[in-house]
Amino acid sequence: MSVQRWATTTLVVLAAGAGLRALAPDPAAWAAVLADPQRVVDTAGPDALLVPVVWALAAACWAWGVLGLVLTVASSGPPPLARVAAPLLRLLLPATLRRAAALAVGLSLATAPVVAAAPTGPALAVTAAQQVTTGTADRGLAGDLAPVPDWPAPAPAGAHVVVRGDCLWDIAATWLAARPGAAGAPGPAAVADAVAAWWQVNAAVIGPDPDLLLPGQVLRAP
Incomplete structure (x- = not known):
């Protein structure tokens, strides 16, 4: 403080x-x-x-x-x-x-260095599931191949998929409360540290504004 x-x-x-x-x-x-x-x-x-x-x-x-x-x-x-x-x-x-x-009151919300600008490379995105085919099947018979679904692949274990109304503060607070050994609700100082950690790990997905989360983004836990 x-x-x-x-x-x-x-x-x-x-x-x-x-x-x-x-x-x-x-x-x-x-x-x-x-x-x-x-x-x-x-x-x-x-x-x-x-x-x-x-x-x-x-x-x-x-x-x-x-x-x-x-x-x-x-x-x-x-x-x-x-x-x-x-x-x-x-x-x-x-x-x-x-x-x-x-x-x-002086409780720092960012205790770790964070990327100051959006990444110049392509942003991390959720890709569709890839179907690998082997053998000597005739590629001309396209109708025999099952179409690849256009929805995102399931999020990896421990990740959080952003939904409408989510904010980093609530995501970090829920994550802290669910950790083994957590005793009750976390305080603002602990949540602030967790917010900074989540932002640092997911800077390539979130970008320079931690308050702007888009539905469908997949965030990895620190």
């Missing part, structure tokens, strides 16, 4: 909280809105109702973000704490926001 990045994120969150506190509607406005919102609109206009509602939504988003950051840090802490925090973090934040939270 980067102490500097964690400190910066903490200052930003505290500044946002202070700004929300400074802009909070006064108690009388809240009492009027809660007692009779229609009367507030009729007497003071729609802005008098809109401002408290927008502030409440902003405060809820701020609290949600703070809780997500706290759970992100806790899930990378001691094992007893991580076992409690990791499932809560999955319920609270989707995969994309979990990665953003990990970056915000």
Whole structure:
């Protein structure tokens, strides 16, 4: 974890909280809105109702973000704490926001060198099954030969075939949880390391953007 990045994120969150506190509607406005919102609109206009509602939504988003950051840090802490925090973090934040939270608190998502550009040679692709024929069969009798299927060959053992909606973060997390000796859900730091390993091994398939996976791609486990 980067102490500097964690400190910066903490200052930003505290500044946002202070700004929300400074802009909070006064108690009388809240009492009027809660007692009779229609009367507030009729007497003071729609802005008098809109401002408290927008502030409440902003405060809820701020609290949600703070809780997500706290759970992100806790899930990378001691094992007893991580076992409690990791499932809560999955319920609270989707995969994309979990990665953003990990970056915000300084949990590195790339600890190994990764190919910076797409490969210049032909990309790795899944080829159709090849049919090998022997003997002295007449090649002119094409109708006697069974057609080669045009669907991809089955993925090798231990590989992952990308389907719509897959992302490297979820693939790596599932892979870690399924490994022998895994104790509960992996923390963000472990998943981040696994994401980097999967990207490095499959750079020729994925290309320079690890967030762009195409259905049908076959990824090899590190």
